[in-house]
Structures are given as structure tokens and as C-alpha cells.
Amino acid sequence: MTDTLASITGAQPWERLASLRAAVDGRIVFTTSFGLEDQALIHMIFDAKIDIDVVTIDTGRLFPSTYKLWADTEDRYARRIKAFYPDAEAVAAFVADWGINGFYHATDARSGCCGVRKVEPLQRALAGASGWVTGLRADQSETRGAVPLAAWDVTHGLVKTAPLYDWTREQVVAFVETESVPINPLHAQGFLSIGCEPCTRAVAPGEPERAGRWWWENDESKECGLHIGTDGKLVRTSVAA
Numbered sequence: 387m388t389d390t391l392a393s394i395t396g397a398q399p400w401e402r403l404a405s406l407r408a409a410v411d412g413r414i415v416f417t418t419s420f421g422l423e424d425q426a427l428i429h430m431i432f433d434a435k436i437d438i439d440v441v442t443i444d445t446g447r448l449f450p451s452t453y454k455l456w457a458d459t460e461d462r463y464a465r466r467i468k469a470f471y472p473d474a475e476a477v478a479a480f481v482a483d484w485g486i487n488g489f490y491h492a493t494d495a496r497s498g499c500c501g502v503r504k505v506e507p508l509q510r511a512l513a514g515a516s517g518w519v520t521g522l523r524a525d526q527s528e529t530r531g532a533v534p535l536a537a538w539d540v541t542h543g544l545v546k547t548a549p550l551y552d553w554t555r556e557q558v559v560a561f562v563e564t565e566s567v568p569i570n571p572l573h574a575q576g577f578l579s580i581g582c583e584p585c586t587r588a589v590a591p592g593e594p595e596r597a598g599r600w601w602w603e604n605d606e607s608k609e610c611g612l613h614i615g616t617d618g619k620l621v622r623t624s625v626a627a
Contacts, residue, residue, distance in 0.1 A: 406438075420578050425567050443470050522550070571588050575588055
């Protein structure tokens with residue numbers, strides 16, 4: 387595995403994606419939430435025709451503009467983006483226990499909602515995959531500050547990569563502008579990180595990029611659970627330099 391991780395290289399993200407495809411046998415999955423970084427990666431994958439499955443998790447609580455961007459992206463690249471949905475009975479049970487917006491009232495409720503709407507569908511999206519591409523960047527938050535290019539994900543049992551790990555937001559913005567990549571109009575309104583509609587707000591000047599996510603919580607290491615292990619930390623072990 388160390389040799390595989392070490393072979394995932396490249397000066398640019400699209401080169402890293404190509405080297406990932408060459409290094410890892412089997413199905414590779416890119417999970418997009420249609421954020422700025424994800425749109426850049428979608429362009430790189432589709433434009434270069436890299437054999438990586440692009441899928442999304444539809445939580446049922448996304449912004450209307452996110453659904454429109456989803457459609458616009460499929461039209462732009464003439465590709466379908468497969469969706470994975472929460473289990474209907476699990477959602478019904480959660481709402482019955484906590485209420486439709488119960489996540490505002492308790493951290494356990496918020497993490498439970500993310501678990502039902504995001505984490506469990508992600509497990510199905512990654513089932514049987516050998517590799518996972520994410521849009522993580524190291525400078526998005528303190529929690530993500532040590533994000534590597536490639537690592538062995540112990541939770542899902544696959545190679546997890548972050549081709550944009552060393553890019554700044556400014557670099558991503560410049561790329562999508564140069565390539566005319568469709569992006570969510572909410573970015574221009576101060577929504578730097580976009581998730582579910584009730585759990586996302588615009589950030590004020592000077593606030594961290596992810597300050598608008600679950601803003602009612604005080605924990606500086608807020609995450610939804612997609613990239614968090616049982617110890618509450620970002621999942622990463624063996625790292626490729």
C-alpha cells in the first residue's frame with residue numbers, strides 16, 4: 387500500500403487524478419457536493435475523460451441553486467451524476483424523534499442528522515470502491531490543515547485522495563473562471579462553503595471559510611462526519627508525500 391500511495395503524484399491536480407487512476411485498480415469514486423472545489427474537479431475528470439465515477443449525496447435539504455447547478459453541470463458535460471439518497475425510514479425516525487429542524491437544538495441531533503442524510507449514503511456510494519476522490523483543501527480550516535494528497539482510509543478501506551490539498555481558494559477561483567466552469571451563485575453572496583440549506587449561512591469578511599457551516603455550534607473543529615473517524619479526527623493514516 388505504501389508503494390501505491392507514493393505513486394500518486396503530480397504537480398497539478400489533474401495530473402494527480404491521472405496518476406491515481408493508474409495506481410489504483412478497481413472503481414474510483416468522486417463524491418461531489420457541487421461546491422467550488424468539486425466543480426473544479428468535475429471539470430478535470432470529465433474534460434480529460436478520466437475513468438472515475440462522479441456521484442453525489444442528495445440529503446433532501448440542499449439549496450435550490452445547488453439542484454440547478456447539478457442540472458447545469460450535467461448539461462455542460464453531457465454526463466449523468468448518480469445520486470445516493472438517505473434511507474427514507476431512517477429520515478422519518480430522526481424527524482419523529484427530533485423534529486424537522488431539531489439539529490439546531492442539540493449537537494447530538496445535528497450529528498445524527500448528518501449521519502442519516504450524509505454518512506450512511508456515503509457508505510453505500512463507496513461500497514466496493516478502491517479509491518475515493520475528495521475536494522478537501524488543507525487551508526479550509528484548522529481541522530483540515532494536515533490533509534495529505536493521498537492516504538489509506540481505515541474507515542472505508544480504500545485509498546482516499548485530495549488532489550486540491552495544496553491549492554488555495556484563490557487558485558480554485560482562478561481555475562473555474564479560466565475554464566468557464568459553472569459554479570453556485572451563492573458563492574458570490576458570501577457562501578464560501580455550501581452544504582444543506584438550513585445548516586449554511588454566508589460568512590462575514592475575515593471569518594474562516596467554513597464558519598458558515600453549523601454556525602450555531604461553538605466547536606471550532608465542526609465536521610459532518612464524512613471525513614471523520616471514530617476518534618473524532620480526520621481519517622488518514624499512511625500518507626504519500
